[in-house]
Amino acid sequence: MTLMITTASILMNSSTYPGMISGKFGGTPGAMHKHPNIKLKRTSSWGLQFKAPAKVNTTKVGAMDWSMVDPGPNMVSDLGVERMIQDGLIFQEKICIRVYEAGPDRKASVETLMNHLLETSVNHMKKTGVIHDGLVSEEMSKHNLMWVLKKIQMVVDRYPKGDIVQIDTWKTTHGKNGVCCNLTFRDCKTGEILVRASSFWLIMNKKTRKLSKFPNEVRAKLEKFFVNKPPLVEQATRTWSRSEDNINEHICKGLKARWTDLDISHHVNHVKYIGLILESVPKTIIERYEIDSMTLDYYQEFTKENILQSFTYILTNDNAKMSNFDIIDCQHLLQFEIDGDNSNIMKGMTRWRLKPGKK
Amino acid sequence: MTLMITTASILMNSSTYPGMISGKFGGTPGAMHKHPNIKLKRTSSWGLQFKAPAKVNTTKVGAMDWSMVDPGPNMVSDLGVERMIQDGLIFQEKICIRVYEAGPDRKASVETLMNHLLETSVNHMKKTGVIHDGLVSEEMSKHNLMWVLKKIQMVVDRYPKGDIVQIDTWKTTHGKNGVCCNLTFRDCKTGEILVRASSFWLIMNKKTRKLSKFPNEVRAKLEKFFVNKPPLVEQATRTWSRSEDNINEHICKGLKARWTDLDISHHVNHVKYIGLILESVPKTIIERYEIDSMTLDYYQEFTKENILQSFTYILTNDNAKMSNFDIIDCQHLLQFEIDGDNSNIMKGMTRWRLKPGKK
Numbered sequence: 001m002t003l004m005i006t007t008a009s010i011l012m013n014s015s016t017y018p019g020m021i022s023g024k025f026g027g028t029p030g031a032m033h034k035h036p037n038i039k040l041k042r043t044s045s046w047g048l049q050f051k052a053p054a055k056v057n058t059t060k061v062g063a064m065d066w067s068m069v070d071p072g073p074n075m076v077s078d079l080g081v082e083r084m085i086q087d088g089l090i091f092q093e094k095i096c097i098r099v100y101e102a103g104p105d106r107k108a109s110v111e112t113l114m115n116h117l118l119e120t121s122v123n124h125m126k127k128t129g130v131i132h133d134g135l136v137s138e139e140m141s142k143h144n145l146m147w148v149l150k151k152i153q154m155v156v157d158r159y160p161k162g163d164i165v166q167i168d169t170w171k172t173t174h175g176k177n178g179v180c181c182n183l184t185f186r187d188c189k190t191g192e193i194l195v196r197a198s199s200f201w202l203i204m205n206k207k208t209r210k211l212s213k214f215p216n217e218v219r220a221k222l223e224k225f226f227v228n229k230p231p232l233v234e235q236a237t238r239t240w241s242r243s244e245d246n247i248n249e250h251i252c253k254g255l256k257a258r259w260t261d262l263d264i265s266h267h268v269n270h271v272k273y274i275g276l277i278l279e280s281v282p283k284t285i286i287e288r289y290e291i292d293s294m295t296l297d298y299y300q301e302f303t304k305e306n307i308l309q310s311f312t313y314i315l316t317n318d319n320a321k322m323s324n325f326d327i328i329d330c331q332h333l334l335q336f337e338i339d340g341d342n343s344n345i346m347k348g349m350t351r352w353r354l355k356p357g358k359k
Numbered sequence: 360m361t362l363m364i365t366t367a368s369i370l371m372n373s374s375t376y377p378g379m380i381s382g383k384f385g386g387t388p389g390a391m392h393k394h395p396n397i398k399l400k401r402t403s404s405w406g407l408q409f410k411a412p413a414k415v416n417t418t419k420v421g422a423m424d425w426s427m428v429d430p431g432p433n434m435v436s437d438l439g440v441e442r443m444i445q446d447g448l449i450f451q452e453k454i455c456i457r458v459y460e461a462g463p464d465r466k467a468s469v470e471t472l473m474n475h476l477l478e479t480s481v482n483h484m485k486k487t488g489v490i491h492d493g494l495v496s497e498e499m500s501k502h503n504l505m506w507v508l509k510k511i512q513m514v515v516d517r518y519p520k521g522d523i524v525q526i527d528t529w530k531t532t533h534g535k536n537g538v539c540c541n542l543t544f545r546d547c548k549t550g551e552i553l554v555r556a557s558s559f560w561l562i563m564n565k566k567t568r569k570l571s572k573f574p575n576e577v578r579a580k581l582e583k584f585f586v587n588k589p590p591l592v593e594q595a596t597r598t599w600s601r602s603e604d605n606i607n608e609h610i611c612k613g614l615k616a617r618w619t620d621l622d623i624s625h626h627v628n629h630v631k632y633i634g635l636i637l638e639s640v641p642k643t644i645i646e647r648y649e650i651d652s653m654t655l656d657y658y659q660e661f662t663k664e665n666i667l668q669s670f671t672y673i674l675t676n677d678n679a680k681m682s683n684f685d686i687i688d689c690q691h692l693l694q695f696e697i698d699g700d701n702s703n704i705m706k707g708m709t710r711w712r713l714k715p716g717k718k
């Protein structure tokens with residue numbers, strides 16, 4: 001069977017990246033734009049921004065020989081297939097979106113996409129033998145370190161719906177002490193790209209709960225698997241702000257994590273944060289729109305005991321007309337709801353598009 | 360590759376059913392029993408009860424020829440394998456518990472087990488061609504009918520932990536207008552049975568939200584796949600009651616469903632109910648114990664708008680000593696928290712055992 005990796009076409013053709021926008025977009029009150037050919041009235045200081053990876057003209061990129069890669073339509077359809085490509089730099093697996101991973105519109109939910117982002121990255125590291133115990137390497141375990149998520153950026157061109165999906169994942173560096181996990185979802189039948197995401201991870205000391213530098217031995221083991229490329233989905237600048245005029249604010253207070261939100265790391269799973277963020281998104285948006293792209297910034301952990309408040313700020317000064325827009329941009333905030341401590345747990349920016357058939 | 364189905368050994372050897380208890384157990388205040396050889400001080404009117412399937416001495420049972428079945432240890436280890444056995448009466452698939460399906464103790468969560476219960480039943484019906492649109496057959500779709508869950512009964516001998524699991528599922532009748540989906544989880548390496556469950560489903564009219572009889576054409580298509588056997592996990596009698604003396608009551612009020620709790624059927628997914636039930640289980644139990652067996656009775660739907668209250672009643676009159684028991688029996692109640700309407704959404708009975716290493 002031919003080894004297939006289709007990531008190459010993404011990285012090498014950033015200018016034709018479907019659904020990816022280079023430069024600034026969105027952001028202006030009242031300025032709602034058609035998707036995917038968004039024409040801006042003017043840019044805003046706080047709009048979502050993605051930078052597509054730089055265009056590459058050679059077939060030899062960094063440590064990866066993309067010429068070996070054949071992004072043909074002859075996808076294998078058997079599930080459970082997983083393989084390492086390019087000496088383990090890329091990990092590929094095929095999954096089927098399960099019934100319970102679909103939302104009311106029968107499509108994979110955003111939570112499901114985020115779950116697979118973690119799953120595939122972990123499977124990659126398991127396959128390389130780097131992971132020793134749970135989710136960490138032997139060296140991390142020795143230093144009492146664990147991974148923490150700093151940021152997720154995701155662009156969804158189409159939500160998988162009963163499709164067999166091919167996931168490709170590879171790792172890049174993120175500063176001196178971080179790792180970026182990159183991922184594409186692809187429809188196995190058509191080869192169509194469905195989702196692109198980059199997540200940025202740091203390491204934390206389990207006892208002090210403070211961020212840590214990479215000990216040399218930890219880095220040494222990991223960097224063998226780093227691809228010398230920028231993140232797949234990159235946010236050029238980040239200017240979340242509440243200072244815009246005419247922002248509609250929606251609040252949901254008294255939120256709590258459930259026992260079932262705790263994960264293998266004994267803290268509230270990062271995927272559950274988006275569920276709490278969505279609680280403050282108005283019903284009109286949830287029911288008529290779907291997330292087109294998002295950036296989530298994680299600031300701190302919270303526990304089962306904490307009470308939280310979730311805010312959504314919508315970029316329109318006309319609530320009544322909201323459901324007429326093709327695209328809606330939102331900002332989000334998840335905070336502690338404690339007297340004297342409303343510190344931030346997460347900030348987020350989402351772009352929503354009308355669901356198919358909701359026009 | 361040899362076709363393998365190991366359910367036969369369960370159905371034919373009910374007397375040696377590990378973890379299954381014939382007759383009454385549990386239930387008396389202060390009467391905590393060792394697991395798995397539970398000796399009763401006296402039976403209670405409200406304890407959890409399971410009836411093991413009747414012992415069968417022939418190899419030809421109902422419509423199924425069990426003699427063809429080889430429950431040997433030579434399990435295949437490749438994932439994604441699914442197959443129909445006995446003319447489609449049994450559906451078998453192998454799955455890997457994903458990282459995000461594990462709880463803090465790295466084991467598959469109860470929610471995960473329940474998710475696969477639905478998943479495998481749906482995959483079975485998809486494979487037979489019965490399912491036409493979403494989760495229903497063409498005939499059900501024509502009559503505007505959908506499935507609703509009435510009851511789940513589950514016995515967990517061991518929670519899967521990074522195991523490759525073989526799931527076998529088959530359907531039996533449940534009264535005139537119901538279907539019972541039966542399921543076993545088995546460790547692929549050892550052949551060990553991990554989980555047994557039976558879920559009982561009725562059909563509801565989508566518009567009136569009332570239960571419906573089986574139209575003949577719906578039944579005709581389904582009954583071809585019914586195995587002439589009792590449910591795998593059967594509750595002999597059911598006497599949930601709050602009348603016992605000295606029951607410790609724990610309450611959690613103000614619960615709400617999240618947007619992410621809605622499923623393909625546009626209502627709060629049945630698996631999420633257990634998450635809300637667990638909210639009223641004291642931390643001491645959640646952290647030191649795991650569910651050994653449970654019965655969940657579903658009474659009605661609720662929506663994203665409803666506010667709920669969850670009750671747990673613990674069978675001990677000595678809270679301080681609670682963590683010393685090997686086994687703890689609980690009753691649960693999920694209700695609307697509305698003035699004038701505290702009607703029941705779910706009742707449940709759980710048995711908890713000390714987690715390994717928590718003695």
